[in-house]
Amino acid sequence: MGRTPCCAKEGLNRGAWTAHEDKILTDYIKAHGEGRWRNLPKRAGLKRCGKSCRLRWLNYLRPDIKRGNISVDEEELIIRLHKLLGNRWSLIAGRLPGRTDNEIKNYWNTNLGKKVQDLKSPASAGKKELKKNETRPQSTAISKGQLQRFESKVVRTKAIRCSKVFINPQLPPLKTEPNPEQNNRETAGPFNRTLASHTTTDGLSSLAGNDDNPSDFLLDFSVEEFCLSDLLNSDFCDVGYSNKNSNDLSPSSEHPGVFSDEMLQNWTTGDRLQPNVCSNLHSFCPFLDYGGDWL
Protein backbone atom coordinates (compact mmCIF):
# COMPACT_ATOMS: atom_id res chain seq x y z
CA MET A 1 0.00 0.00 0.00
CA GLY A 2 2.97 2.22 -0.40
CA ARG A 3 3.53 3.15 3.20
CA THR A 4 6.38 2.31 5.45
CA PRO A 5 5.53 -0.52 7.80
CA CYS A 6 4.79 0.31 11.41
CA CYS A 7 7.13 -2.35 12.65
CA ALA A 8 9.64 -4.82 11.31
CA LYS A 9 7.71 -7.42 9.43
CA GLU A 10 10.38 -9.61 7.99
CA GLY A 11 9.05 -13.13 7.80
CA LEU A 12 5.61 -12.12 8.94
CA ASN A 13 2.47 -13.21 7.18
CA ARG A 14 0.36 -10.56 5.54
CA GLY A 15 -3.08 -10.47 4.05
CA ALA A 16 -5.97 -12.74 4.76
CA TRP A 17 -5.88 -14.93 7.80
CA THR A 18 -6.07 -18.68 7.45
CA ALA A 19 -8.36 -20.85 9.52
CA HIS A 20 -5.30 -22.27 11.20
CA GLU A 21 -4.07 -18.86 12.24
CA ASP A 22 -7.52 -17.99 13.50
CA LYS A 23 -7.57 -21.08 15.63
CA ILE A 24 -4.16 -20.39 17.09
CA LEU A 25 -5.14 -16.85 17.96
CA THR A 26 -8.50 -17.83 19.38
CA ASP A 27 -7.05 -20.59 21.48
CA TYR A 28 -4.33 -18.36 22.79
CA ILE A 29 -6.69 -15.57 23.77
CA LYS A 30 -9.08 -18.01 25.37
CA ALA A 31 -6.22 -19.33 27.44
CA HIS A 32 -4.42 -16.10 28.24
CA GLY A 33 -6.91 -13.33 27.65
CA GLU A 34 -6.65 -10.22 25.55
CA GLY A 35 -3.93 -7.64 25.73
CA ARG A 36 -0.17 -7.64 25.34
CA TRP A 37 -0.73 -7.67 21.62
CA ARG A 38 2.85 -6.91 20.79
CA ASN A 39 4.11 -10.03 22.45
CA LEU A 40 1.14 -12.16 21.59
CA PRO A 41 2.27 -13.37 18.16
CA LYS A 42 5.57 -14.59 19.45
CA ARG A 43 4.01 -16.33 22.42
CA ALA A 44 1.21 -17.81 20.41
CA GLY A 45 3.50 -18.86 17.62
CA LEU A 46 1.92 -16.66 14.99
CA LYS A 47 3.81 -15.01 12.21
CA ARG A 48 1.75 -11.87 12.46
CA CYS A 49 2.25 -8.42 13.83
CA GLY A 50 0.55 -7.78 17.14
CA LYS A 51 -1.55 -5.08 15.68
CA SER A 52 -2.85 -7.47 13.09
CA CYS A 53 -3.71 -10.00 15.77
CA ARG A 54 -5.58 -7.44 17.76
CA LEU A 55 -7.56 -6.35 14.73
CA ARG A 56 -8.36 -9.89 13.72
CA TRP A 57 -9.61 -10.69 17.18
CA LEU A 58 -11.62 -7.54 17.67
CA ASN A 59 -13.16 -7.45 14.23
CA TYR A 60 -13.65 -11.09 13.45
CA LEU A 61 -12.85 -13.71 16.04
CA ARG A 62 -14.43 -12.30 19.17
CA PRO A 63 -17.26 -14.61 20.20
CA ASP A 64 -19.81 -11.86 20.64
CA ILE A 65 -19.47 -10.55 17.11
CA LYS A 66 -22.69 -10.32 15.18
CA ARG A 67 -22.03 -10.54 11.48
CA GLY A 68 -23.95 -9.44 8.44
CA ASN A 69 -27.57 -8.38 7.97
CA ILE A 70 -27.56 -5.00 9.56
CA SER A 71 -31.18 -4.44 10.42
CA VAL A 72 -33.24 -1.40 9.58
CA ASP A 73 -33.21 -0.36 13.19
CA GLU A 74 -29.47 -0.68 13.37
CA GLU A 75 -29.14 1.25 10.15
CA GLU A 76 -31.25 4.08 11.45
CA LEU A 77 -29.30 4.11 14.66
CA ILE A 78 -26.01 4.26 12.80
CA ILE A 79 -27.20 7.22 10.80
CA ARG A 80 -28.48 8.96 13.84
CA LEU A 81 -25.33 8.36 15.80
CA HIS A 82 -23.23 9.40 12.85
CA LYS A 83 -25.13 12.61 12.72
CA LEU A 84 -24.40 13.09 16.36
CA LEU A 85 -20.81 11.89 16.52
CA GLY A 86 -19.43 12.11 13.03
CA ASN A 87 -16.94 9.48 12.01
CA ARG A 88 -16.30 8.22 15.50
CA TRP A 89 -16.94 4.67 14.54
CA SER A 90 -15.83 3.12 17.77
CA LEU A 91 -18.32 5.19 19.72
CA ILE A 92 -21.05 4.33 17.27
CA ALA A 93 -20.10 0.68 17.44
CA GLY A 94 -20.28 0.89 21.20
CA ARG A 95 -23.99 1.41 20.92
CA LEU A 96 -24.55 -1.47 18.55
CA PRO A 97 -24.04 -4.70 20.41
CA GLY A 98 -21.98 -7.19 18.47
CA ARG A 99 -21.00 -4.74 15.78
CA THR A 100 -17.45 -3.58 15.25
CA ASP A 101 -16.27 -0.15 14.36
CA ASN A 102 -14.74 -1.52 11.20
CA GLU A 103 -17.97 -3.11 10.12
CA ILE A 104 -19.95 0.03 10.76
CA LYS A 105 -17.39 2.12 9.01
CA ASN A 106 -17.49 -0.16 6.01
CA TYR A 107 -21.25 -0.22 6.03
CA TRP A 108 -21.37 3.52 6.14
CA ASN A 109 -18.88 3.93 3.35
CA THR A 110 -20.54 1.40 1.10
CA ASN A 111 -24.21 1.99 1.86
CA LEU A 112 -25.29 4.78 4.10
CA GLY A 113 -22.82 7.39 2.98
CA LYS A 114 -23.83 6.92 -0.61
CA LYS A 115 -27.45 6.91 0.30
CA VAL A 116 -27.15 10.16 2.13
CA GLN A 117 -25.22 11.60 -0.78
CA ASP A 118 -27.78 10.44 -3.28
CA LEU A 119 -30.66 11.81 -1.34
CA LYS A 120 -28.88 15.10 -1.19
CA SER A 121 -28.80 15.21 -4.97
CA PRO A 122 -31.53 12.88 -6.14
CA ALA A 123 -30.80 13.52 -9.79
CA SER A 124 -27.48 11.82 -9.49
CA ALA A 125 -28.89 8.80 -7.79
CA GLY A 126 -29.95 7.34 -11.11
CA LYS A 127 -31.16 3.96 -12.05
CA LYS A 128 -28.22 2.25 -10.51
CA GLU A 129 -29.31 3.02 -7.00
CA LEU A 130 -32.79 1.98 -7.89
CA LYS A 131 -31.56 -1.39 -8.97
CA LYS A 132 -29.46 -1.74 -5.93
CA ASN A 133 -32.38 -1.03 -3.66
CA GLU A 134 -34.36 -3.68 -5.39
CA THR A 135 -31.89 -6.23 -4.21
CA ARG A 136 -31.51 -4.69 -0.78
CA PRO A 137 -35.04 -3.93 0.33
CA GLN A 138 -33.95 -3.00 3.83
CA SER A 139 -32.06 -0.06 2.44
CA THR A 140 -35.24 1.76 1.60
CA ALA A 141 -36.44 1.90 5.13
CA ILE A 142 -35.27 5.42 5.84
CA SER A 143 -37.23 8.30 4.49
CA LYS A 144 -35.70 11.13 2.58
CA GLY A 145 -36.77 13.55 5.24
CA GLN A 146 -35.00 11.59 7.91
CA LEU A 147 -31.83 11.46 5.95
CA GLN A 148 -31.88 15.14 5.22
CA ARG A 149 -32.11 15.84 8.89
CA PHE A 150 -29.32 13.41 9.59
CA GLU A 151 -27.07 14.72 6.91
CA SER A 152 -27.01 18.35 7.81
CA LYS A 153 -26.14 18.05 11.43
CA VAL A 154 -23.01 16.03 11.87
CA VAL A 155 -21.11 17.21 14.88
CA ARG A 156 -17.49 17.75 14.11
CA THR A 157 -16.17 16.11 17.16
CA LYS A 158 -12.63 15.65 16.04
CA ALA A 159 -11.77 19.17 15.11
CA ILE A 160 -10.70 20.43 18.49
CA ARG A 161 -10.28 18.64 21.73
CA CYS A 162 -11.92 20.48 24.59
CA SER A 163 -10.74 20.32 28.12
CA LYS A 164 -13.34 22.64 29.53
CA VAL A 165 -17.03 22.20 29.70
CA PHE A 166 -19.44 25.06 29.77
CA ILE A 167 -22.98 24.39 30.61
CA ASN A 168 -25.59 27.00 30.90
CA PRO A 169 -27.71 26.14 33.88
CA GLN A 170 -30.57 28.10 32.40
CA LEU A 171 -31.68 25.40 30.12
CA PRO A 172 -35.11 25.80 28.72
CA PRO A 173 -37.49 23.30 30.21
CA LEU A 174 -38.46 20.30 28.27
CA LYS A 175 -42.08 20.19 27.45
CA THR A 176 -43.69 17.69 29.72
CA GLU A 177 -47.25 18.20 28.75
CA PRO A 178 -49.33 15.12 28.89
CA ASN A 179 -49.12 13.10 25.76
CA PRO A 180 -51.50 10.24 25.43
CA GLU A 181 -49.32 8.53 22.90
CA GLN A 182 -46.34 8.77 25.17
CA ASN A 183 -48.35 7.48 28.05
CA ASN A 184 -49.40 4.58 25.99
CA ARG A 185 -45.84 3.84 25.12
CA GLU A 186 -44.61 4.24 28.61
CA THR A 187 -44.54 0.56 29.10
CA ALA A 188 -43.09 -0.21 25.73
CA GLY A 189 -39.49 -0.22 26.79
CA PRO A 190 -36.86 1.09 29.13
CA PHE A 191 -36.07 4.14 27.09
CA ASN A 192 -39.59 5.40 26.96
CA ARG A 193 -40.10 4.67 30.59
CA THR A 194 -37.12 6.69 31.61
CA LEU A 195 -37.92 9.51 29.28
CA ALA A 196 -41.37 9.81 30.62
CA SER A 197 -40.44 9.73 34.25
CA HIS A 198 -37.35 11.88 34.28
CA THR A 199 -38.01 14.97 32.34
CA THR A 200 -36.69 17.45 34.85
CA THR A 201 -36.20 21.06 34.08
CA ASP A 202 -32.74 21.29 35.49
CA GLY A 203 -30.05 20.24 33.10
CA LEU A 204 -27.44 20.13 35.80
CA SER A 205 -29.01 18.65 38.81
CA SER A 206 -28.92 15.18 37.53
CA LEU A 207 -25.35 15.59 36.47
CA ALA A 208 -24.19 16.75 39.82
CA GLY A 209 -26.02 15.09 42.56
CA ASN A 210 -27.05 11.59 41.83
CA ASP A 211 -25.68 8.23 42.74
CA ASP A 212 -26.40 6.90 39.35
CA ASN A 213 -23.70 7.30 36.85
CA PRO A 214 -24.62 10.23 34.68
CA SER A 215 -22.12 9.24 32.14
CA ASP A 216 -24.23 6.36 31.03
CA PHE A 217 -26.22 8.57 28.90
CA LEU A 218 -27.34 7.29 25.61
CA LEU A 219 -28.80 3.98 24.92
CA ASP A 220 -28.29 0.64 26.32
CA PHE A 221 -30.29 -1.90 24.57
CA SER A 222 -30.15 -4.73 22.31
CA VAL A 223 -32.02 -3.70 19.25
CA GLU A 224 -34.03 -6.83 19.56
CA GLU A 225 -35.13 -5.90 23.02
CA PHE A 226 -37.58 -3.20 22.19
CA CYS A 227 -38.72 -0.95 19.44
CA LEU A 228 -35.78 1.21 18.60
CA SER A 229 -37.85 3.34 16.35
CA ASP A 230 -39.41 4.94 19.38
CA LEU A 231 -36.06 6.31 20.25
CA LEU A 232 -35.18 7.20 16.72
CA ASN A 233 -38.39 9.03 16.20
CA SER A 234 -37.89 10.97 19.36
CA ASP A 235 -35.09 13.02 17.81
CA PHE A 236 -33.61 12.81 21.31
CA CYS A 237 -35.30 16.09 22.03
CA ASP A 238 -36.97 18.75 20.06
CA VAL A 239 -36.55 21.90 22.00
CA GLY A 240 -36.47 24.99 19.89
CA TYR A 241 -32.97 26.20 20.44
CA SER A 242 -31.78 28.79 18.06
CA ASN A 243 -28.18 29.02 17.05
CA LYS A 244 -27.86 32.35 15.45
CA ASN A 245 -24.44 33.16 16.74
CA SER A 246 -22.41 30.13 15.98
CA ASN A 247 -19.13 31.65 17.04
CA ASP A 248 -20.15 32.58 20.49
CA LEU A 249 -19.55 29.59 22.66
CA SER A 250 -19.50 31.34 25.95
CA PRO A 251 -21.74 30.04 28.65
CA SER A 252 -23.94 33.03 28.32
CA SER A 253 -24.50 32.57 24.67
CA GLU A 254 -27.46 30.84 23.21
CA HIS A 255 -25.52 27.59 23.27
CA PRO A 256 -26.21 25.91 26.51
CA GLY A 257 -22.97 24.05 26.42
CA VAL A 258 -19.82 23.01 24.70
CA PHE A 259 -18.84 19.53 25.55
CA SER A 260 -15.57 17.81 25.90
CA ASP A 261 -14.74 14.63 24.10
CA GLU A 262 -14.73 12.92 27.42
CA MET A 263 -18.27 13.92 28.06
CA LEU A 264 -19.27 12.93 24.61
CA GLN A 265 -17.69 9.58 25.08
CA ASN A 266 -19.25 9.13 28.44
CA TRP A 267 -22.58 9.84 26.95
CA THR A 268 -22.15 7.27 24.32
CA THR A 269 -20.24 4.42 25.85
CA GLY A 270 -22.10 3.70 29.02
CA ASP A 271 -23.39 0.24 29.63
CA ARG A 272 -26.69 1.28 30.99
CA LEU A 273 -29.22 3.97 30.48
CA GLN A 274 -29.67 5.62 33.80
CA PRO A 275 -32.96 7.25 34.46
CA ASN A 276 -31.57 10.44 35.87
CA VAL A 277 -29.49 11.32 32.91
CA CYS A 278 -32.37 11.42 30.56
CA SER A 279 -32.93 14.98 31.55
CA ASN A 280 -29.56 15.68 30.06
CA LEU A 281 -31.04 14.97 26.72
CA HIS A 282 -31.43 18.70 26.75
CA SER A 283 -27.74 18.96 26.37
CA PHE A 284 -27.81 17.33 22.99
CA CYS A 285 -30.19 19.75 21.44
CA PRO A 286 -27.48 22.12 20.29
CA PHE A 287 -25.73 19.26 18.54
CA LEU A 288 -28.79 18.17 16.75
CA ASP A 289 -29.86 21.59 15.69
CA TYR A 290 -26.46 22.88 14.89
CA GLY A 291 -25.37 22.65 11.33
CA GLY A 292 -22.13 24.58 11.40
CA ASP A 293 -18.73 24.21 12.95
CA TRP A 294 -19.53 24.22 16.57
CA LEU A 295 -15.94 24.33 17.66
Added chain:
DNA sequence: AACGTCTTCAACCGCTATCCA
Protein backbone atom coordinates in the same frame (compact mmCIF):
# COMPACT_ATOMS: atom_id res chain seq x y z
C1' DA B 1 -17.63 -18.10 -21.92
C1' DA B 2 -14.71 -14.17 -21.45
C1' DC B 3 -13.67 -9.93 -20.16
C1' DG B 4 -14.13 -5.50 -17.76
C1' DT B 5 -16.17 -2.86 -14.08
C1' DC B 6 -18.13 -2.33 -9.65
C1' DT B 7 -18.83 -3.44 -4.80
C1' DT B 8 -17.66 -5.20 -0.50
C1' DC B 9 -15.03 -5.69 3.50
C1' DA B 10 -10.85 -7.58 5.82
C1' DA B 11 -6.58 -5.87 6.61
C1' DC B 12 -3.26 -2.44 6.65
C1' DC B 13 -1.47 2.13 7.66
C1' DG B 14 -0.02 6.26 10.38
C1' DC B 15 -1.35 8.93 14.02
C1' DT B 16 -2.83 9.93 18.68
C1' DA B 17 -3.99 8.80 23.46
C1' DT B 18 -2.91 6.56 27.52
C1' DC B 19 -0.16 4.18 30.76
C1' DC B 20 3.72 3.67 33.50
C1' DA B 21 8.50 3.62 35.00
Added chain:
DNA sequence: CTGGATAGCGGTTGAAGACGT
Protein backbone atom coordinates in the same frame (compact mmCIF):
# COMPACT_ATOMS: atom_id res chain seq x y z
C1' DC C 1 8.13 16.05 33.53
C1' DT C 2 9.84 12.88 30.08
C1' DG C 3 9.97 9.19 27.05
C1' DG C 4 9.13 4.49 25.65
C1' DA C 5 5.60 0.92 25.22
C1' DT C 6 1.15 -0.19 24.29
C1' DA C 7 -3.65 0.33 22.87
C1' DG C 8 -6.95 2.28 20.06
C1' DC C 9 -8.74 5.05 16.32
C1' DG C 10 -10.17 6.43 11.68
C1' DG C 11 -8.67 6.62 6.81
C1' DT C 12 -7.27 3.92 3.02
C1' DT C 13 -6.14 -0.01 0.16
C1' DG C 14 -6.64 -4.03 -2.57
C1' DA C 15 -8.16 -8.91 -3.20
C1' DA C 16 -12.09 -11.38 -4.22
C1' DG C 17 -16.52 -11.95 -5.59
C1' DA C 18 -20.64 -10.04 -7.94
C1' DC C 19 -22.42 -8.03 -11.78
C1' DG C 20 -22.88 -6.23 -16.53
C1' DT C 21 -21.83 -6.43 -21.38
